[in-house]
Amino acid sequence: MTQKHAIGLDLDGVIVDHTSNKLAKAKELGYDLKPEDTASGVLKSRMNYADYSALKEWIYGPASLNAEVMRGARETIAALAETYDLYIISRRDIDDGGDTLGNAWLKKHGFFPYIPESNVFFVPHSVVGSKNTVATRLGIRAYMDDQQKIL
Numbered sequence: 001m002t003q004k005h006a007i008g009l010d011l012d013g014v015i016v017d018h019t020s021n022k023l024a025k026a027k028e029l030g031y032d033l034k035p036e037d038t039a040s041g042v043l044k045s046r047m048n049y050a051d052y053s054a055l056k057e058w059i060y061g062p063a064s065l066n067a068e069v070m071r072g073a074r075e076t077i078a079a080l081a082e083t084y085d086l087y088i089i090s091r092r093d094i095d096d097g098g099d100t101l102g103n104a105w106l107k108k109h110g111f112f113p114y115i116p117e118s119n120v121f122f123v124p125h126s127v128v129g130s131k132n133t134v135a136t137r138l139g140i141r142a143y144m145d146d147q148q149k150i151l
Contacts, residue, residue, distance in 0.1 A: 011090035013146030
């Protein structure tokens, strides 16, 4: 039997859709945003640093488990899993529980039949190139991320 090729996936913004949570928190902080305003680069340009930091802490913390599944993600991942070994490599810090919440979200939304929990890796925000280091070690040649600069 031939070995499947490996594909890497980012979690937030690729599988997890934080749009509703971002809009709700932004409104609470006094910002009137539209869904198209919720990309990280746009948010950074529209919010002051303290508010943007509070929003990020909230969506990756308390609101994380309430985030929605990105439209089409479950079906696409189920189809890919038939042909490829799938891995998640996400920049969520483990010292603040981001990894625990990420795994809990994946379990809640039924992704572990397609991506084994042992194929989920969390890397620190502070280490530049950490996703690429893990992807290289795993032999991943294709990787989907919502932020090109991260790779």
